[in-house]
Amino acid sequence: MKPLTKNMMRSINKAKGRFIAIILIIMLGVLIFVGVKATGPSLNDSLNKTVADKNLSDVQVLSTTGFGKKDIQLAEKVAGAKAETTKFKYVMGGKSKVAIALYGYDKNAKQNQLIIRNGRLPKNDHEIVLDKNARNKYDYKIGDTFKFSKSADLKQRSYKIVGFVDSPQYIDNQSRGVTNIADGQVSLFAYIPKSQMNLSTATLLNIHFNSLKDKNTFSSSYKDAVDKKVKALKREFKSRPQQRTKEVAGSYLATLNQQQTALDQLKAVNSTAAAVQQQKLDAAKKKIMKQSKTTYTWQTRQDLTGFSAYGESSDRIAAIANVFPVFFFLIAALITFTTITRMVEEARGEIGTFKALGYSKWAIARNYIYYALSAGLIGAVLGAVIGTETLPRIVLSMYKQYIALDWVIGSTWQTLLIALIFSLLATVGAAVIVVRRELDEGPASLMLPKSPKSAKKILLERIKPLWNHLSFNRKVSYRNLFRFKSRMFMTIIGIAGGTALILTGFGIQNSITASGNLQYKNIFSYQAVVKMNEDANYSKVDKILNQDKTYQNDTKINSTTAKLKAGEKQVNDVNVYTPQSVKNFKKYVHLTANLDKNKVILTKKTAKLLNVQKGDQIHVTMTNGKKLNLKVGAITENYVGHFLYLSPQIYQDKIGTLKPNTLLLGLKKQTSAQRKHLANQLLDSKEVMGTSYTHDVFDTVSKMSSLLRPIILILILLSGILSFVVLYNLTNINVSERIRELSTIKVLGFYNNEVTMYVVRENIILTIVGIIIGYGVGNLLTAYILNQAATEQVIFPLTIHWFGYIVATLLMIIFTAIVMLVTHRKLKHIDMIGALKSNE
Template sequence: MTKSYWRVLWREIGHSKARFISIMLIIFLGVAFYTGIRATGPDMLQAATDYYADQNLATNSVQSTAGLTKKDLAILHQHRDQLSYQAVKYLDINQLNNNQVVRVAEMPSGSLNRVTVVSGHLPRRANEIVLDQQARTLQPKLKLGSTYRIATTSALNRQFNRRTFKIVGFVNSPRYIEKATRGVTTVGKGTLDYFALVKPGTLTQTVASRIDVGFKNLRGVTPYTAKYKRLNRANTAKLKHWLKPQAAKRQAQLQRQARAQLAPQVAKVQALAQQLPANAPILTKAQAQIKQAQAKIAAIGRPTYLVTGRAANPGYSEYHENTQRVVALSTVFPLFFIAIAALICLTTMTRMVAELRVQMGTLKALGYSNAAIGSEFLLYGGLASLLGTVLGVGFGVNFFPRFIAQAYGSMYNLPAINVQVIWADILIALVIALACTIGSALLVLRVDLTSLPATLMQPKAPKAGKTLWLEHWHGLWNRLNFNHKVTLRNLFRYKQRLLMTVLGIAGCMAMMITGFGLKDSIGDISVKQFDQLWHYDAIVVRNGSQTAQQRRALHRQSLVKNDFVVKQAQVTVERSDVANQTATLSVPQHPQNLTQFVVLRNRQTHAAYHLNNRGAIIDEKLAKLYDVQVGDTLPVKLGNRQVKRVRVAAIAENYVNHFIYVSPSYYHQLFAATPVYNGNLVQFTHHSQKRQNAFANDLLKTPGMLNVTLLSTEKKNNFQMLDTMDLVVVIFVVAAGALALVVLYNLTNINVSERIRELSTIKVLGFYDGEVTMYIFRENLILTGLGIFFGCFLGNWLHSYILNTAETDSLMFSPGIHWVSYVYAALLTLAFSLLVMTIMHRKLKHINMLDALASVD
């Protein structure tokens, strides 16, 4: 290629800067979105992988219903070539002085599950304690150097050698990567609020509560992968096999210990039998007590050993699912950008080829080959693609992963991500970008390069006019003025431009609707869940059935308007193909009065559901996760009991967490036991936060009261993290807006360039500048309106798809979009159209009519 050739290329770029920049911007937006969002999922996974490795997160945990002894540790010690392990002692308590359920654990001696110190330091003395970072969120008064006091029931207080500590640090644990969730417990309301770590020797218990295990064959294996799952299944099977004989040994040990404790009593009774007649009442009573004790010893069953993997850790599986949702978004959302970019590039390159027909004919006449002539267009498009790709990759992989990870950062205790360069995605993006421009150029050139020079050197004949179907509608057509008739003729005359503009605007409109719709779907959760479905203000949890003293204490509170007695327990829904879900099992004492406190209804029809003895009512999200319909069964595990198959009688509207409602009779059918009504749903007369806190603190002073959960606090905690989704909404709206602006500008610029002779002619005929602009703007306005119309339907579909991929397991978004969101999206699109026409108006005012009307004949 000669210098003259390159000079012609640079001159063409200089003469058509707007076109070159618009192609580059289209490619930039498409590539930035594709590479950026595609990199987000892997970046988030890599951050988790590095964190698990740095903190040496255990691969498995072992628990037992009878605690874990040194003999259990000895079994694992035999296989120390395959694994490392550490024993952990902990005690779950319900803090009566702050209404929180806390897991107090002794610092283990091993290196597994290393905590990250956020501030302060780890305990160095017996009177020092470190708290979960989540404790700061729940109790802002907790600070370094302040005193922390354990104040729970008398029985649990006795299990501590000391109960007053100095707070010396706040930490995060790799077992709990999710900020808000700490798992379930059998204490208080059934869920943990945070954990605390103390020096060994603080607890009086002699057995371990849990053994953490780290298998060496999983070091360096990426979590969540098929290889990790395969090895973990084999490791779990090994653990169960090794520990299986321990159940019978532990049973025998417990029986021996119980007999040893009973032996002095037996000796006393035997001595008493030698001193008293056989039928003496004291002797008979003592012998009966001994028999009862011996029967209890004989009834001591084999303890259950529970071996779990990392999936049992709160947030572990959900984090992976969230990254997969981002990956799912990265496969559909950038496609809109790429498809629109391809359409616009095709239109732009078509116009460029049409503008340079004379030059092509001249070059052909001078003897240049088709390859040499076409290479100008290929280089023009390729250079725009290359620049757009380089800038798009640089911006996308550095901005979008950090931006989206920041949105999820409010939900997880993970370090900031490190940006990765995924060359495969970059290569794909470059190929797509080049296909959009070079491919479009080749598509357009296939006809012109085969034409004769004489044909190319003549202007292309304008499209022949056709009779519109509207002209047959005489009542309408005859009422239109000249300008309106011309506008309609031009719209249907240039069908390609009509299609491209409508599709481009519809795609941008769809993405803006999706952005605003996400905000609606998130915001509606709070209103629907806490105002329409739940009509109570607090949940009171007791240690058993309600006593007269507890009822008097509850109704002594002036804040209480009404209450409803229920049984509430945390259950686990288990199935191998779905991550385990924690659900609240609710059994109302009087099901007929449940509707005053909880609305169970169909989400679409609002038809009311009522409990019966033929099945349970479950929430919609739970049904969706496990793919169950009415009449199917759901595998539910209550505590350490066997999994029960619960029949689904109805699927009710619900948005936050999981719930399973059953009647007392159906509960008895399932678990062969009468429900113990351990809770109250309470309605308040006022909603002052100060009065609600005072109510909780006062009620917890009553013996047997374990926990008071205020829905105002739950609402605040649940939706604080959802506020960060606004960042994702901003991405949708800003990106879609930028694309809409570029699309409208590009297509309008092409429209003006194509019709420059026509516009110059009407200016010569005396049309004012404003009339000339309106000549074009009327068409743009109609095309924008059509794009907005079809974009509404496309946006509704895209919104539904995004919701299905972006939801977390414990959350269901409200599927509706507010009408005002459609209005906002439409107004923004119209505003972009007006902005483009304002820019075009300035260009039209400075048209050189003589040059434009000059003929090449």
Template sequence: MKNKTYLKASFREIIYSKGRFISIVLIILLGTLLYVGIKATGPILNQSASQYVDKQELSNLQIISTGGLTEEDEKLAEEIPGAKVESGHQLFYADRAKNQVVKLYSYDKANQQNQLILKEGRLPKKENELVLDVKAKEEGYRLNQSYQINQSDQLKRKKFKIVGFVQSPIYISTEERGLSNVGNGSVDFFAYLPESNFTNEVKSVIYVRFENVHGKGTYGKAYEKMMDKNIEKVEKIFADRPKERATEIKEEADKELLPKKAEVADNLAKLDAGQKELDQAKRQLEQQAAMMPTENPQFTQAQAGLAQQQQALDSNRATLVSAQQKISDSENEINELKTPSYSYDQRADNPGFQEYGDLSDRIAAIANVFPVFFFFIAALITFTTMTRMVEENRREIGTLKALGYSRFEIAIKYIIYALSAAAIGIVLGSVIGTHTLPRLVFELSSDRYNFPGVTAFYLSRPIIQATVAFLFASLGAALLVLLKELHEKPAELLQPKAPKPGKRIFLERIKPIWSRMSFNSKVSYRNLFRYKSRMIMAVIGIAGCAALMVAGVGLKDSLSSVGDKQFGPIIDYDAIVTLKDQPDKAAVETIFSDNKKITSDLATMNQTVELKQKGQANQKLTMMVPDDRQKFEEYLHLKKQGKAFSLPNNGAVITQKMAELFDLAKGDSLTVYDEDQQTFKIKIANITDNYLGNFLYLSKDYYQKARGKDFVANSYLLKSKRLTNVEEKELSQKLLGSDQVTNTSFMSTQIETQEHSMDNLDGIVWIFVVLSGLLAFIVLYNLTNINVSERLRELSTIKVLGFYDREVTSYIFRENFVFTILGILFGYGLGIVLTKFILVQASMETITFPLVVRSGAYLLSGGLTILFSVIVMIATHFRLRHINMIDALKSNE
């Protein structure tokens, strides 16, 4: 009966102190929600993407060759262990009338890979039917419309009927469709039409799916490692294929030329025979003419006929000689034909695929820092609250001990209290965090991706970590204090703790300030230093929450500043024009000079090179060599820690991220691998600031010295006045139409892409800010509540002495205001450190995030904290007005 009554009393404690109980639950809930939710967001987003692409049978690999793919290639692909192989056609079509580029794919309903998702209409059933990318609806296309493709050299027909709009798992982005080598240089949308429409027997792509990666997360390390092994096997199987294919192409070309060559030779032989007959006829006519004494009209007519025959023979000979020259030129071209290259494109090479993976990686990087700090603050305040709660109940513990209750029986009340608060907070936080944050993050970025949604699942590791931490913060705190209290005698516990003695504070020694302060102000400042532990805990709690808000907004500022720091301060050109092999540069430069908005151009050599080092993943970077070293300064501004320098004539300049990854310093030597895996050594002359991409800069003279090769420009950097999107497309189309250019890349497109990729993180940042604000509010409320509860007798005394309600509130408010201001100031500094640490964690091999914390972060953090403090004090004011002074003053009796 005794235990039953005590158990009831234990549960009543929750009701009696429901404010404190709810605040503990909320702190634990918020801490668990953010920690578990953000930790789960990356894996849930990745797993949901994996489920989507696996359901649609997205290829793991696309084999593409510049020489096309034959049945021999398909047979080799079928030898790949554990692989499912399908082939198809794909080509770019430029609709010059509409300034659109469409990527055409062959559709075969028998194929299982890359299953289309029908959004409207139906899939093709007849040869004259096709389906368009759902993005084409933005261009005004509708069902049952006629669609014309003027690609007569590769398609059997021109006119098709639109029967549906689809999404393809190849394109998970709603906007990005990749680049093209025709038209304006970028794909606007795609189309699928029955395979029977394609005239070319040679295929464009082989799709491969591997059994050994089925079920593995497409963005996971296990998937990457297994795919690396798979690609090694594929490369081994296809190792001899490029040379074989080159031989096949030459043999096929020779086979096509042989009949033409034989026909021309045969016709030339016939011409030679005809010429002999004509020459003989001429001689006979001349002999007859010599025997005739006078001019004969028949002779004149015969002579004219022979002249016409000679003219005809000469015309035919010229035609045949021209044809013979063309055949000879074709033979030379065949002999000079480059060996076809084979590329093995993974899912990450699909438009938008890697961007989505980067989003998850950044969330994971942020999750390793931000929620942990949030979690620490929540656990610290929980620990403080539980500690104070047990200390307040000293007299009750003493009474129960005097009545004969065992230590365990006394402790059970606090165990129930702590476990109840922790269990409710952890369970609710885990459930809400797991089901809410990933979905919220997905919804905030769903307009950029074609995924249907996310499937939430629980991650045991963060839940266990949260459980352990908050059980220690709540139950552990209670038990630690109980162990101390229960060792004291009942008589000592029944007596209140002696108040801490007042001491002179440093401010008192500054007489001009102290003498001018009011009595209430003096009391408040003495109390601040009298209860140092209370002050320290309050400042830490407020500083932590303020730091979280500063870091939240600071992250947004920093992430969105990548483009601002890279384009303009560093990259100061507007476009890169990539040339074909052995181009007519004069034709390209004429296009530049004819365009009034292009202000200047600089010839450069751009090449993708690779760095390798044991223990470090291979890294690709762009090597840029300008034709004019001095002029290059107008296009790219080299800086080291913000200080500008020129491109040296002896030595290379490498960007900072690569220098960090490969532990490079000024003066070090570096081995570089070119596109053909040929090596050359360079000396690092300097390291330059860079935020987006990885680059290696060499002067023309140093490049020729290091490589032992002549400088050959393969691109141009362009500077121009501001171009509209239409003007950019027109320029790109004109350059590609010259047949001297493979691609034109505009910096405006890169800036827009970068901004969009950073926009995906805005929602996450605001989640952090909102939850940090809520935590700040609860922390302020909890600390103020503890402060008031501990000082009820003190506050009742000053009320009895005649202080007005407003003065009593001010008595507490002054202390809280000082705590708040100190917490905000410390929070600012801590927020900068926290932001920097998160950015280091979130940075990737191709992106370095600058530390940028604008004034808005400080204003928001400080303003919200002060606002919450005022709200808490208003609520506290009403509580202080209703203090029962007699009960409080008699509490020790």
């Protein structure tokens, strides 16, 4: 082995701690950068593989009057479309009479294939397969009998359970969607042979495009492609509703037309009797046309239960990945740069000796570069492998809310390349810069110790009354702090960065939870929304409510949805609330301004998306097609959804007579059973379309927080480890730089504790300063990430609870204490004579 190489190996062996620390810091930086960057895409890729393998429909169409072969042919006129029809409806059944999404099973169907978890698929008319939640939540077993309510209108009411399944249409295990029966929440999905459903035609049209199979479901390119396909499909189906209405009404109208002919003959004989019969006949025709009217509901994958939430969750992780790991990595790189710089500076004498012996600059520089390169590469490779193979898997394994996915794990080469470049810049870059600077000096200069910095008065010294009251040790500590500014700034950056990263982890978690709390506790004070039928009997509903123990009060409003536009900006599905009584409405919805007679109130996120402010005009298109131009009177706080609030006067002036169609209910705290009972009673009254509870919406928002919890905990843990390694490494550098100084004061008679405090006192001061700065940086970093993570429907208010501050502060104090103990042990066994030997 060459002398230079031997010397380098001895240097590594002599200071193993520093070499390992460099590897660890780089490894942690790369691990978090690569791991978190890989997590969002891994979530998306895993779901994409599952839905692609099971041929999930790209587009689904629901019809009020059903579909036939003609509809399949129309759909397949669009390039690449493959269409299938399915019998589908919402029914009630099971032990608890819950709402069930019931499908007719067809063994020849190619789309939306079921994933068997236990048992098998139906083979005869008496068998059923159930959602796996029926086993997990309701304790059903294979071989049990599942009974439907009479209102389900099936060939038979009881079926034998032969299997439990997952469906690519229902990826969220905790939510199966909403309906207008039972308590408004679908509890299960189920499949029985299609022949068992008393439906004359299929009610659901599934359309799949093979050309879109390889696209990421959540990518903009997929969404744009699907939008184009939906537009093409709608063009093909443009005249189909009228045709279908005539087809359905045809046979009934033929009979009624015969009656009309007979009635026309009766008019000549008995005009009075004919007039009465004519009224009945007109009413019958009107009823048939109403029942036969065909309307289509178009939906894409994004409208399926859980899909948007899943995509938004992975987007939030991607937003975190664009900021948190980068900040993390920059701190790691900065500290590594400092460590390598110090390592090369310590070897001045060796560099001078080799230069005097005739070694070339490259030969001398090469070994230090190899040292840095080996540490950087080992750290980068370990971080990349561990990050890619662990973080995404940990997060995926904790996504128990969603169906078991076919895992697809991997990092992009761009991410790995960026991580490698940063790692080598922090290690090799530092070595190149410092070695080149040192090699510019002559051998004689290099073999002499580096001249110490000249002493200068610090600001504190100029404040005589304060300075004169400080002890000698404190004066030395304060002087050293400001004398070695680079060391001071590095320590503060390390502590502040660690504190900020830990605080950000808690802040993301707290802020996402806060959006639901603020919306459904501070802004909305109602607990349920009851959607009434047209011409509903309110007194009948009031009677049911007054008999319920949990009912407190209610207010009537008109509720509808609208599309809002301002300039080129547009927001769809905005909830439009108009109270019957503004005074009562204030008790249920707390707005930041009063409803004005001439102006409307718009929620903050909606205004931001439309780029409008108070006083601006917005164009509103109601669901019934009516178009309005309204002036924004105020912008109110809101965290979930889009809302537009109108005063009764504006509604009457711009739209027409105000007719309430919704009740906002104030309820006492309810159990799940109480919620279901009240919803069922209201539905059974035939006056109510459905009841939705804010508790369920709050749960949905809360899930956002729970989904991020695993990755937040990992980020907090790794931030803590990085902070500890950084503090330990900087303290080691501090001690090694000042070994002669510390040996001198030890020789002068300082006790071990005093020598330790000589160094640690500076650490304590810098730790306190770093923590305080970390609070500010943590808030800024959290706010930035939340802004990136906000969705179109939900915004997250910056919220960091006191617990986050306490944990971040305690961790930094604990790390400082541990480092202080390690430093104390090291200083107790310092070789004073060796350190004080001078080569001058």
